[in-house]
Amino acid sequence: MAKVLILSGAGISAESGISTFRDSDGLWENHRVEDVCSEGCLDTNGEATKKFYDARRADIEDKKPNYAHKVIVELKHQYPHAITVMTQNVDNLFEKAGIKKDEIVHLHGFLTELRCRECDEIFEIGYKKQDDCFNTQCPSCGGELRPNIVFFGEAAPKYQIMTSELNECELVVIIGTSGTVLDVTYFAQLTDKSILNNLEPSDAIDDRYFTKVYYAKATEAIGEIAEYIEEFLKDI
Ligand code: NAD
Secondary structure (H helix, E strand, O other): OOOEEEEEOOHHHHOOOOOOOHHHOOEEOOEEHHHHOEOOHHHHOHHHHHHHHHHHHHHHOOOOOOHHHHHHHHHHHHOOOOEEEEEOOOOOHHHHOOOOHHHEEEOOEEEEEEEEOOOOOEEEOOOOOHHHOHHHEOOOOOOEEEEEEOOEOOOOOOHHHHHHHHHHOOEEEEEOOOOOOOOHHHHHHHOOEEEEEEOOOOOOOOHHHOOEEEEOOHHHHHHHHHHHHHHHHOOO
């Protein structure tokens, strides 16, 4: 288990031009969460849900990782065993910055993948529209395909990995998340040291529990955060 867990949310990708979630009144790209990313919406609102993720996939094609993604990937490569990188983001900006698939955990899924609703097999499709892939059926079992995204109300299997990492790590670093989905205040209480970086305070986070708090753009705060992490790890 790693000594340091770096956990990011939509805010880390904001400076790369991918819009966050809560910053626009709980809408995501002008859609209500209940309509396109909640449990059941594939059955009640399937076409709109598919279109929404087709558009999100197309939107990230030209987006580039920013300095914060790059520094985190460098740190991970420098301390592969001491640092775990996890993100709530479904974009691929860490990957574009050079992280490999097995070096990051995407807690809420990944936009460029489809998953079979029957057999759970996962398929990479790049930036294509869902219906342009595999004659719309799972190539393995013929089942119905869906975006490989964890919708609100659905189980998030990778939370198990997050819980084990949190129980073992000594420093948790939270970047660009409002804490509405994950209770990051609790994460800070679980670990010896903790860092929070957001643009501004959030109603869902009690920042008094964090060892260090940076209310600044991630690209501006990441230098000091990286120094803190390196200092923390210097004896290993
Ligand atoms: P959120 O939208 O609820 O909160 C964004 C947070 O980022 C806010 O606290 C804000 O202060 C902070 N922020 C904004 N710009 C920042 C910057 N430049 N530097 C540092 N911090 C900044 O995001 P969330 O907590 O991640 O929850 C949203 C959910 O929606 C996630 O579960 C995620 O799966 C999904 N989502 C993903 C993406 C993506 O993949 N890029 C984008 C939108 C939403």
